Every structure is written in C-alpha cells, then in structure tokens.
Amino acid sequence: MKLSTLIRFAVTAIVVLVAALVGHTMWKHYMYSPWTRDGRVRAEIVRIAPDVAGLVTDVRVIDNQTVKKGDILFVVDRARYENAVAQAKANLNAAEAAARAAGASINAASAGAEQSKANYEMYQAQSERRQKLINNVISAEDKANAAAAANAAKAGWQQTLASTKQASAAQQQSLAAVAQAQVELASAQLNLDRTEVLAPVDGFVTNLDVRVGDYANAGTPRLALIDSHSYWIYGYFEETKLPGLRIGDPVDIRLMSGGVQFKGSVESIARGITDADNPTGSDLLADVNPTFNWVRLAQRVPVRVKIDADHLPAGTVLSAGMTATLIVHPSHPDAVAAR
Numbered sequence: 001m002k003l004s005t006l007i008r009f010a011v012t013a014i015v016v017l018v019a020a021l022v023g024h025t026m027w028k029h030y031m032y033s034p035w036t037r038d039g040r041v042r043a044e045i046v047r048i049a050p051d052v053a054g055l056v057t058d059v060r061v062i063d064n065q066t067v068k069k070g071d072i073l074f075v076v077d078r079a080r081y082e083n084a085v086a087q088a089k090a091n092l093n094a095a096e097a098a099a100r101a102a103g104a105s106i107n108a109a110s111a112g113a114e115q116s117k118a119n120y121e122m123y124q125a126q127s128e129r130r131q132k133l134i135n136n137v138i139s140a141e142d143k144a145n146a147a148a149a150a151n152a153a154k155a156g157w158q159q160t161l162a163s164t165k166q167a168s169a170a171q172q173q174s175l176a177a178v179a180q181a182q183v184e185l186a187s188a189q190l191n192l193d194r195t196e197v198l199a200p201v202d203g204f205v206t207n208l209d210v211r212v213g214d215y216a217n218a219g220t221p222r223l224a225l226i227d228s229h230s231y232w233i234y235g236y237f238e239e240t241k242l243p244g245l246r247i248g249d250p251v252d253i254r255l256m257s258g259g260v261q262f263k264g265s266v267e268s269i270a271r272g273i274t275d276a277d278n279p280t281g282s283d284l285l286a287d288v289n290p291t292f293n294w295v296r297l298a299q300r301v302p303v304r305v306k307i308d309a310d311h312l313p314a315g316t317v318l319s320a321g322m323t324a325t326l327i328v329h330p331s332h333p334d335a336v337a338a339r
Contacts, residue, residue: 033241033244034237034241034242034244034245034249034327034328034330035241035325035326035327035328036235036236036237036238036241036300036325036326037323037325038235038236038300038323039233039234039235039236039253039305039323039324039325039326040233040234040236040321040322040323040324041231041232041233041255041318041319041320041321041322041323041324042231042232042233042234042320043226043227043230043231043232043318043320044201044226044227044230045206045224045225045226045227045320046200046201046203046224046225046226046227047221047224047225048073048197048199048200048221048222048223048224048225049218049219049220049221049222050074050076050194050195050197050216050217050218050219050220050222051191051194051197051218051219052076052081052191052194052195052218053076053215053216053217053218054076054077054080054081054195054215054216055076055077055213055214055215055216056074056075056076056077056210056211056212056213056214056215056216057075057076057077057078057212058074058075058212059073059074059075059208059210059211059212060072060073060074060075061073061074061205061208062205062208063205063206063207063208064204064205064206065204065205066203066204066205066228067199067202067203067204067205067225068199068202069198069199069200069201069202070198070199071198071199072196072197072198072199073197073198073199073205073223073225074197074210074216074222075195075196075197076194076195076196076197076216077195078192078195081188081191081192081195082192084188084191084192085185085188085189085192087188088181088184088185088187088188088189089185091181091184091185092178092181092182092184092185094181095177095178095180095181096178096181098177199225200225201225201227201228201229201230202227202228202229203225203226203227203228204225204226204228205223205224205225206223206224206225206226207223207224208222208223209222209223210222210223226320229309231307231309231318231320232267232304232305232306232307233253233264233304233305233307233324233326234302234303234304234305235251235302235303235305235324235326236300236301236302236303237300237301237303237326238298238299238300238301239298239299239300239301240298242269242301242303244328244330245266245269245303245328245330246266246330246331247266247267247268247269248265248266248331249265249266249328249329249330249331250263250264250265250328250329250331251263251264251265251266251305251326251327251328251329252326252327252329253305253307253324253325253326254324254325254327255322255323255324256322256323256324256325257317257322257323260313260316261313262307262308262311262312262313262316263308263311264305264306264307264308264326265305265306265308266303266304266305266306266328267304267305267306268303268304269301269302269303269304270301270302270303270304273299273300273301273302303326305326
C-alpha cells in the first residue's frame, strides 16, 4: 500500500509539475512572445482631385477598376481652356510683332545716329579750319556761323543718341512682354493639359464619386486611388512584447480572409502613441485623470511590417483594412527567453 501510494503521489506530482511548466511556458508565450492578432493591412491612398474647374465631360474608369500610371481617369470640359490657349498664342504673336518693330526702330535710330555723327564731324572740321584762318581771309561772321553749325550738328547727334537709347529701352520692354506672353501661354497650355485627370500611380480606383455632367471644383477630391505597390501591414503589438522585436525580423502573416499565409519583415516601430489619460486642457496645462484603474492593460504600439510581395500566393487579394495575425521570429531569441 505504501508503495502504490508513493507511486500515485509521484505520478500526481509529475503531472502537476508538467502542467505548471506547460502553463508557465504558455503564459510566457502569450505575454511576451512577439505575436498579435491585431494586424491591419494598409496602403498609400492618393486622393484624386482636378487641378482645374469645370464640367466633367468624360469618365474613363469605373469603381474598383485597375489602372496604370498615366491612364486618364476623367476629363474636365476643355473648350474654355482651349480658348485661353488660343488667346495666349495671339497675345504672344502680338508681343513678338511689337518686339520686331522695336528692333526695327533701333536700327533706324542707330542709322540716324551714325548720319548725325558724320554731319557733326564734318561741321566740326569745317569750323576748326575756318577758325585757323586769318581775319582778312574770312569774316568773323562766317567763323561764328561755322561754329554754330558745328554746335547744332553736335546737338542733333546727341539727340539721335538719346533716341537710340529710348528705342533700346522700348525693345527691352517689348522683349519682357514677349517673355510674359510666353509664360501666360505655358500656363494656359498647362491648364488645358490638366483637364485630363491622370492616374499618378498604378493602383485601384476606389470610392468613385464623379459622373458626366458633374461640376468639378479644383482641389476637391472626387475619387481615391490605392497605390498597388504600397501595401504594408500595421501590427498593434502590446508594449510587453516590444523587447522581442528588432527591425528586419522575419514575420509570418496570416490573413483572416481565407487564412492566406505569406511572409514579411519588421520595417519600423512607432515611437509614440496618444496618451488618452493625459490630454492637454484648454489652458494648455496637463489634464490629469484623478482616478486610477488598478487593472492596467498593456498599451498597443504600431509596428510596420513590410510584405514580401515577390512571394505572395497566387490569387491573393489584399484590401486596405483587412485583419491579419502576425508572428514575429526574433533574430535574437535570447531576449525573449530571458523573460
């Protein structure tokens, strides 16, 4: 009896010990192993808005359609912007004609200045020769007349020089007007080009909210485009599990949708979350909660996981907002085992 009792006691003790070890192991795994069921598929979302305003005349896509970068999504009425381009071209032609006329004026003024200079030099030389003659050869009146003619020729030359400068300034103004007209034409052409709203990335049209006949306001989003190359997963890990995480650690990912499994890696760890118990008051002072909950739940910190897109199972459908389970395989298991 004593032996059987001892055996039963030993078996019971072993079972209890094994159960305790298993329970402890499971507790450590649940509390500290880096895994979570709270994962969300995320993606970059481009909010598509027209850059110009007008009536929508054509919609080239349907909701949830796949598009490539550069595909036309919808078109804003082009007539008004085509007229603006035509007007800008006419203004540019007029400015260029004015610039050519100003150039011709400069040529004419320069030719006049050369002629006036030649006249001045001729009268100046004539006056100098007459001034050197003795009084009995030429009268004082003739000498005075020659000097006056030289001075008049000089004044005429200076006047033509001023006219040349004025013509040059007018040409510079005309060239500036040409440059301004070119900018206005480029702007009008840009507005015309922007009447065709293009897909900036490869992706999926979502929440299409534009129809033919709608009035599209510039800068007002009319649809969302999900970048097909930007999917990642945010895993919201309890803070007690963060010590077991390192950037680059491999991650097993399992979607709730059909249980699809694929691989990923830890890309980054968020460095801050909102403190709901310590908001800022209206006077910019800390609004500290006067109560304390004895049961304190571990905060959840977002961890960004990069998806291994090159090895996704065939036919996998990823939608932003899907739920996923993430299991991280630490590259330094000692950090978890030490707990």
